[in-house]
Amino acid sequence: MVTLLLALIYLAFISLGLPDSLLGSAWPQMHLDLGAQLSMEGIISMLISCGTVISSLFSEKIIYKFGTGMISAVSTLLTAVALFGFSVSGNFYMLCFLAIPYGLGAGAIDAALNNYVALHFASRHMSWLHCFWGIGAAVGPYVMGVAMSLGKGWRGGYLAISVIQLVLTIVLFAALPLWKINQEKNEESITEKKEPKKLKEIFKIKGVAFVLIAFFCYCAVEQTTGLWASSYFVINRGLSNHTAASFVGLFYIGITGGRFLSGFIADKFGDKKMIRLGICGILIGVVFLLIPANQLFSSYKMLKEIFPLIGLGFVGFGCAPIYPSVIHATPDNFGKENSQAIIGIQMAFAYMGVIIMPALFGIISQYITIALFPIYIMLITLVMFIMSEKMNKLKSKI
Incomplete structure (x- = not known):
């Protein structure tokens, strides 16, 4: 069961990397279709990062309340919804609005899974975990390129990645019992036993x-x-x-x-x-x-x-x-x-x-x-x- 959970975490990190390089690969066409300036890509990227910073800072409190498994599933769902929103966006301002939930979801799952692996698995798994993120980051632009070559445009690329994220969301919700089994075997799941500390502490x-x-x-x-x-x-x-x-x-x-x-x-x-x-x-x-x-x-x-x-x-x-x-x-x-x-x-x-x-x-x-x-x-x-x-x-x- 622990091995199955580890495989699921690896899969989640591929999914985490998939959207990270999409904006850069799609923006040359996106900004033309949406009537936005080329430089406005930086604004969207900054909003995504701000959402990630916010959810990272408060990750301990929400993980303490809901657990790593639930946060991973909900965060992936949030990202999937945001990416679907990107695929149907009609203007630049809608992208800005969607960048916030996209960043919030990415930051929460990133912090949750990193800590879980640091607590429960050997150092080699942390290296391979981030290797799998790199695979996702490399595959994302490829998916976007295929969508464009098939005439689906950047919207098709974002839609494809959102569908992948949605499928993973379903898998993560179905696998929630795995996290409980692993918790029983690892009595050191500290973040679910003690009250979270304040940031100043x-x-x-x-x-x-x-x-x-x-x-x-x-x-x-x-x-x-x-x-x-x-x-x-x-x-x-x-x-x-x-x-x-x-x-x-x-x-x-x-x-x-x-x-x-x-x-x-x-x-x-x-x-x-x-x-x-x-x-x-x-x-x-x-x-x-x-x-x-x-x-x-x-x-x-x-x-x-x-x-x-x-x-x-x-x-x-x-x-x-x-x-x-x-x-x-x-x-x-x-x-x-x-x-x-x-x-x-x-x-x-x-x-x-x-x-x-x-x-x-x-x-x-x-x-x-x-x-x-x-x-x-x-x-x-x-x-x-x-x-x-x-x-x-x-x-x-x-």
């Missing part, structure tokens, strides 16, 4: 600030790289649009593949070492990105492209183990009774990093230079390393 726990800043920085690195690497390669490194776009695709493949491979060594190395290895990978990648290959090898196309490709590959593989390892370490760092609340706040800080830091680099690139991209990534990574090591030092004293 959580922030007073020693080391929480270190972890939140580190997690903020990680998500800032991942999102900034995904959004700005292509522009950096084209403008600063002289690569073609097609080559630059392909490199960014490989970045996400690196994250997904890296998490799959991390699962085989995570239990042996432990969360602390996995985070250190990830940070080292990112910094090695930054060194390759800083090599001015376009100037040193201007006459050799292969050498001109190989250094940024290797650099971005290292950044992707470096990112791979950090997110799941930080989440999995939470119960050990702060106690199982505090893990749900802290993971919820971590999710909120993650999306704050996603909202703030790529936008900040956009300002830097516009008013200073986009050439600072590797330096920007390096500085954020160094802050992440400092905060992570401060947490390790504090943990060693306890």
Whole structure:
């Protein structure tokens, strides 16, 4: 039964990843059909993120009241309804309205499942869990592309994903007894036994600030790289649009593949070492990105492209183990009774990093230079390393 529940959680994380890359792949056509400006995509994305932040912050209270299984099922239903609404939206403002329940559903299930796996399963499963999210994120644009090629347009793509989410909702509701069986076998389901703490109480726990800043920085690195690497390669490194776009695709493949491979060594190395290895990978990648290959090898196309490709590959593989390892370490760092609340706040800080830091680099690139991209990534990574090591030092004293 536990194995069946774990398979269901993996499936839920594929579903969680499916819609995450839809907006970016569909927006070039969506904004034309809806009469919206190209830049308005950022508004919808920000509203989704805000909904996710809100539900993440309050995830402990609602999970305490309704349970992980029920929250997962209801959140998936909320997402399915929002995606169906996207498919029939007639204007930009309707999309803005639907972005809120979409974000609320995504944030609640993300926080709930991450904590559940951190409490009840080994570190390798956390790595594979987020690998499955990457599979969903990669399949989403493919589904959108197929819908468009069949003449169904972006509405058909959103409708297809909403149907998939609805089917999973039915499965999750049917599987609610599995969560109770697992709870009986794991008497440590803390979040259902103790009253949830207030946010101000959580922030007073020693080391929480270190972890939140580190997690903020990680998500800032991942999102900034995904959004700005292509522009950096084209403008600063002289690569073609097609080559630059392909490199960014490989970045996400690196994250997904890296998490799959991390699962085989995570239990042996432990969360602390996995985070250190990830940070080292990112910094090695930054060194390759800083090599001015376009100037040193201007006459050799292969050498001109190989250094940024290797650099971005290292950044992707470096990112791979950090997110799941930080989440999995939470119960050990702060106690199982505090893990749900802290993971919820971590999710909120993650999306704050996603909202703030790529936008900040956009300002830097516009008013200073986009050439600072590797330096920007390096500085954020160094802050992440400092905060992570401060947490390790504090943990060693306890």
